[in-house]
Amino acid sequence: MKSKNIVVGIAIAIGFAGIVFWLVKDPTSSFQASIPGEDNRQSAGVIEEIIRIGEKFIKFENRSTEMNGTWTRFRGSDFDNIKKDTAPLKDSWSEEEPQILWSLELGEGHAGPAIYKGQVYLLDYDEEKREDALRCFSLEDGKEIWRRSYGVHVKRNHGMSRTVPAVTEDYVLSIGPRCHVMCVERKTGNLLWGLDMMKEYGTELPQWYTAQCPLIDGDKAILSPGGSAIMIAVDIETGEKIWEAPNTMQWKMSHSSIMPMTLNGKKMYVYSADGGICGVSAEGDDEGQVLWQTNEWNHSVVAPSPVIFEDGRIFLTAGYGAGGMMLKVTPDGEKFKTEILQEYKPKEGLASEQQTPVVWQEHMIGILPKDAGANRNQLVCVHPDDVTKMVWTSGKTNRFGLGPYIIADEKMYILSDDGTLTMIKPDKDQYIQLAQKKIIDGHDAWAPLAIADGRLLMRDAKTMVCLDIGE
Amino acid sequence: MSNKEKNKSNRREFIQKGMRLSLGLSIAGVAGISALRVNADDYVWQLDPFKCVSCGRCADHCVVSPSAVKCVHAYALCGYCDLCGGYLKPNANELSTAAENQLCPTAAIKRKFVEEPYFEYEIIEDLCFGCAKCVAGCTAFGNGSLHLQVRHNLCVNCNECSIARVCPADAFERVPASQPYLIKGDFTAGDDHA
Numbered sequence: 001m002k003s004k005n006i007v008v009g010i011a012i013a014i015g016f017a018g019i020v021f022w023l024v025k026d027p028t029s030s031f032q033a034s035i036p037g038e039d040n041r042q043s044a045g046v047i048e049e050i051i052r053i054g055e056k057f058i059k060f061e062n063r064s065t066e067m068n069g070t071w072t073r074f075r076g077s078d079f080d081n082i083k084k085d086t087a088p089l090k091d092s093w094s095e096e097e098p099q100i101l102w103s104l105e106l107g108e109g110h111a112g113p114a115i116y117k118g119q120v121y122l123l124d125y126d127e128e129k130r131e132d133a134l135r136c137f138s139l140e141d142g143k144e145i146w147r148r149s150y151g152v153h154v155k156r157n158h159g160m161s162r163t164v165p166a167v168t169e170d171y172v173l174s175i176g177p178r179c180h181v182m183c184v185e186r187k188t189g190n191l192l193w194g195l196d197m198m199k200e201y202g203t204e205l206p207q208w209y210t211a212q213c214p215l216i217d218g219d220k221a222i223l224s225p226g227g228s229a230i231m232i233a234v235d236i237e238t239g240e241k242i243w244e245a246p247n248t249m250q251w252k253m254s255h256s257s258i259m260p261m262t263l264n265g266k267k268m269y270v271y272s273a274d275g276g277i278c279g280v281s282a283e284g285d286d287e288g289q290v291l292w293q294t295n296e297w298n299h300s301v302v303a304p305s306p307v308i309f310e311d312g313r314i315f316l317t318a319g320y321g322a323g324g325m326m327l328k329v330t331p332d333g334e335k336f337k338t339e340i341l342q343e344y345k346p347k348e349g350l351a352s353e354q355q356t357p358v359v360w361q362e363h364m365i366g367i368l369p370k371d372a373g374a375n376r377n378q379l380v381c382v383h384p385d386d387v388t389k390m391v392w393t394s395g396k397t398n399r400f401g402l403g404p405y406i407i408a409d410e411k412m413y414i415l416s417d418d419g420t421l422t423m424i425k426p427d428k429d430q431y432i433q434l435a436q437k438k439i440i441d442g443h444d445a446w447a448p449l450a451i452a453d454g455r456l457l458m459r460d461a462k463t464m465v466c467l468d469i470g471e
Numbered sequence: 472m473s474n475k476e477k478n479k480s481n482r483r484e485f486i487q488k489g490m491r492l493s494l495g496l497s498i499a500g501v502a503g504i505s506a507l508r509v510n511a512d513d514y515v516w517q518l519d520p521f522k523c524v525s526c527g528r529c530a531d532h533c534v535v536s537p538s539a540v541k542c543v544h545a546y547a548l549c550g551y552c553d554l555c556g557g558y559l560k561p562n563a564n565e566l567s568t569a570a571e572n573q574l575c576p577t578a579a580i581k582r583k584f585v586e587e588p589y590f591e592y593e594i595i596e597d598l599c600f601g602c603a604k605c606v607a608g609c610t611a612f613g614n615g616s617l618h619l620q621v622r623h624n625l626c627v628n629c630n631e632c633s634i635a636r637v638c639p640a641d642a643f644e645r646v647p648a649s650q651p652y653l654i655k656g657d658f659t660a661g662d663d664h665a
Contacts, residue, residue, distance in 0.1 A: 032578075034570035039582040039590060041567075157588055158550055207554045207588075300562055301554065320554075320612050321561030353612075371611040 053194025054182050055150045056131070062143035067118035069452030074112070074164040074213035074257050075305070081358045083408035083451040088471040091411070093423070093435040098467040100439070101455065102142030106464055107133075109161030109177075110211075112404075112448035113457045113464070115139060116167045116186065120450075120457065122464070123174040125160040132176035134165065136189060139455060142466060146189040152178055158208045159461055162255075164448055166216040171236055173221050177209035179253070181223060183236060193239025195223075197253075202227035204252050206274070207301060211255035215269075217282070224271045226253035231271060231280045233288060243288030249295065251275030255303035255354075263312045264331050272297065272306050272316060279329065279336065292336035296343075297325055304356040307364065309384060313341065319353025319369050321346065326387055342387055347373035349388035350380060354402045354446060358412075359384075361428040363391060365412070367400045377401060379414065381428060394431045398422075406449040406456075413449060413469075418442050419460050421467075440465060514645040516632045520618035520655050522642035525607035529619055530600050532634045539625035540601035540634065542579070542594050545655040548616035551589035556612025557605040558582055558592055574604050596622070615655065623651050 075081045090097065107125035114121045120137040126149065133149035154160045154177045165174040172186045179197040184190060197203040203225045215222040220242060221234040230247040234240065251273035260282065261270045267282040268291055276295035281287050299322040307315040317324040326342040342349070346369050350357060357366030365381050372378075377399035381391040394400075401417035411434065412426040419442025425432040442460030450457045454470020518529075518540070529540035553566050558580050563572035568582055579598035583591045594617075601619060609617035635643030646653065 034568055034573060034578050036565070036567035036569045038568035039584050041584045041590075042587070155588065158552070207552070320556060369611065371607075 049153055051150060051152050051178075051180060051196065053150050053180050053196065054148050054184065054191035056148070057189060057191070058147045058149075059189070060144050060146060062138060062141075062145050064118045064138035064145055065140040067139060067453045069115060069454075070117060070167075071113075071115040071450040071452045072168065073114055073166040073215070074448060075259075075356065079259055079308075081356065081406050081448075082360075083406065086408045086451060087454050089409040089411055089454065089469050090471050091434060093437055098421070098437070098439070098456070098469050101466045101468050103440075103463055103465040104137070104142050106459065106462060107160055108156060108461050109159040110444070110447040110459075110461070111161035112164040112459070113450045114165045114167045114172075115450050115452040115457070116169075118453075119145065119186075121165045121167055121172050121174075121186075123161055123163055123165055123176060125154055125177060127160070130154070132161070132174075132180060132182075134172065134174050134182060134184060134189075136172075139453065139466070148182070148184050148189045148191060150176075150180070150182070150194075152176060152180065154178060154209065159444065160209065162209060162211045162447070164213045164450075166214045166221075168216050171216060173214045173216055173236070175210050175212060175214050175223070178205060179203050179210050179225070181214065181221070181234075183221065183239065192237065193234075195234065195239065197223070197225040197227070201225035201229050201232075206253050206255060208255075210253070211257075211303060212253060213257040215258045215260075217260065217269075222258055222269055222282075224253060224258055224273065226251060226273060230273065230278060230290065231258070231269060231288070245280050245288050245290055249273075249276055249278070249293060251278075251295075255301065257305045259306050259308055261308045261314075261329075262310075263329060263336070266291070266331075270306050270308060270314065272302050274300060274302055277306065277314070277316065277327070292329055292338055294327070294338045296338070296340055297327065303354045304352045307357055307359060309359075313384060315350075315357065315364065315384065315387065317350065317352045317357070317366075319346075319351075319371075321371060322351070323347075324349050324351045324387060326384070344388050346371050350382045355404050355448075358405065358407055358426075360407060360412075360426045363428045365405075365426060367402075367405070367414070369402075379405075379424075379431065381431075391428065392430050394433075398431065398433065401445075403445050404448045404458075406451060408451045413451075413456060415445050415449060415458050417445055417460075419445050419458075421458065439467065513648040515621070515623055515628050515648050515651050516626060516635065516643055517621050517646045517651060517653050518619055518634075518638070518642045519644060519653055520615075520620070520642075522640045523603070523606065523619055524640045524642075525603040525610060525619075526639055527602050527604070528637050528639070529634050530602040532637050533601070534629060534633055535625055535627060537600035538634075539622055539627070540619050541596050541599045541622050541625075542601065542603070542605055542617055543620045543652075543654065544592060544594055545616045545618065546591075547656045548614045549592065550614050550616075551585060551591060552613065553588050553590055555582070555590065555592060555609070557609030557617040559608075561608075574608055575599075576602065576604065580605060592617070618655050620652055620654065 131149040136145045181195040183192040229244040231245040233242040254274045256272040268279040278293035299318045302318040312329045314327045323345040353369040357364045379394040403415040405414040414422045419440035423435045445460035456467045577598045581593045
């Protein structure tokens with residue numbers, strides 16, 4: 001009996017000790033909270049770099065041959081990435097075709113060229129001299145004609161340069177990696193004016209530097225600095241500010257570019273920022289005022305530009321898991337309102353990480369991102385009425401990358417990351433491949449393509465080549 | 472020494488030499504066979520990172536718990552980005568180390584500021600259980616420098632790898648134990664590494 005009591009006593013004592021242990025012991029005591037600042041992030045250095053935009057100029061002995069063709073800006077003159085007034089282009093390539101007419105070594109980046117009547121304009125980064133360089137080449141032979149540059153320190157960060165200049169008969173307008181805008185006379189390269197958007201508007205430098213391509217509309221340069229102004233218009237000749245649309249939304253500059261839109265006869269500029277999308281009046285008494293805005297399209301990295309349809313629909317897409325959205329802008333009294341028609345993840349419909357889809361035969365064609373599931377990296381076609389339904393895909397044996405595509409003479413040229421160029425016949429019913437060739441042993445060939453006078457300009461991170469694609 | 476004695480001595484030497492030779496041959500034979508057997512068996516499991524589809528099954532199907540499959544980092548391929556698709560959740564509120572922004576469920580990736588605009592990412596292997604969430608993010612939005620590997624200090628080298636049986640990409644294969652890892656950057660897609 002006594003021993004039994006001892007056993008019971010020990011059991012009670014052990015039980016009690018267990019309860020005390022359970023109450024006292026904190027099983028999460030070894031846990032460590034993940035809090036901001038553990039990466040020891042530090043702000044940029046306090047030494048402010050003095051940048052004199054356009055301070056240097058070199059004129060070379062080379063000359064260009066006058067040609068007729070133009071590719072005046074990012075996505076071309078009609079903002080649709082379709083070259084319309086071109087001479088016939090080859091439907092197939094022989095072993096030797098397309099011939100590389102010339103090639104150039106460039107600073108690492110993804111800047112694309114613009115072409116104007118036999119001259120090529122490119123905002124390059126000279127890694128040796130550490131300067132942004134607006135370079136003018138001859139389309140005929142790739143020889144450099146002039147170079148307007150300025151010193152600016154840009155570190156490698158998935159490339160340095162990544163914009164396409166805007167060109168008119170009289171002007172060339174460029175934006176550098178660190179938001180420096182420069183306008184020069186097209187024929188001479190003479191500096192007209194410069195603008196430091198980070199300094200004047202407090203622009204927050206986008207990840208991997210500026211990718212917004214500038215817009216020239218008549219006698220105005222249209223830019224979206226973010227910071228204190230979501231959009232500004234600058235006199236293209238003098239650099240004087242014409243209007244500034246305040247950035248009350250506190251959106252940031254994205255990698256997207258401003259696209260014009262006309263709805264019910266009202267012309268406006270559409271900008272898809274990091275934070276939302278808005279339309280700014282482009283004419284009339286309310287010019288420079290934000291007509292509509294929505295933050296329903298709010299993603300941290302937006303690279304593709306809005307695809308605008310005549311009926312007020314705007315197709316939006318972005319990478320990093322964002323997917324896509326079809327938005328509709330409609331007049332609402334004297335103002336405009338927005339309505340989401342479709343919104344989805346990249347596995348569920350047309351999406352793109354870097355390039356802007358192209359509209360062809362009332363359909364949209366684009367390359368899906370890597371997070372698009374089974375159809376990843378495939379060229380796909382959708383109808384704008386339902387962008388989640390694939391009309392066709394290029395199939396699992398025809399996958400592409402983050403590279404660009406362009407349409408000319410009823411041919412679509414698609415550049416893969418590794419420098420492989422594929423030519424297809426763009427069609428609303430099926431994928432029709434015409435030819436494919438590895439042009440260069442390339443790496444990160446992401447820059448927009450340009451076509452003029454039967455020549456296609458393409459580049460990878462370091463090398464630009466001019467291809468003869470004309471018949 | 473008579474001829475008889477001389478012949479006797481030669482016979483003894485002959486037998487001794489014969490014994491030594493046969494012993495030597497035996498040892499060499501055994502060693503050779505052993506070497507052949509070792510060579511034949513000296514293969515280990517590894518996964519081809521270029522075939523891996525980041526399905527997450529490596530975390531759940533390994534007989535070792537936590538899994539012997541861990542994330543490794545090919546620093547030479549990394550972009551050292553501030554906005555890292557392998558570290559941050561898509562559409563993270565901010566680019567910081569706050570728990571709500573981290574993609575890794577066990578905070579097994581350490582993010583360290585190097586200099587503007589670069590950040591270094593280091594795998595804390597003890598916390599990694601091979602879920603491949605970071606691998607999927609890095610592959611989709613980055614250079615693919617984060618990838619999975621079977622760690623041979625943890626792997627028990629089962630005759631039939633239980634992850635290989637369920638791998639949807641058929642990414643598991645036997646590789647020579649002398650070259651047990653398929654680290655990105657050291658080889659490229661399609662290399663014959665068997």
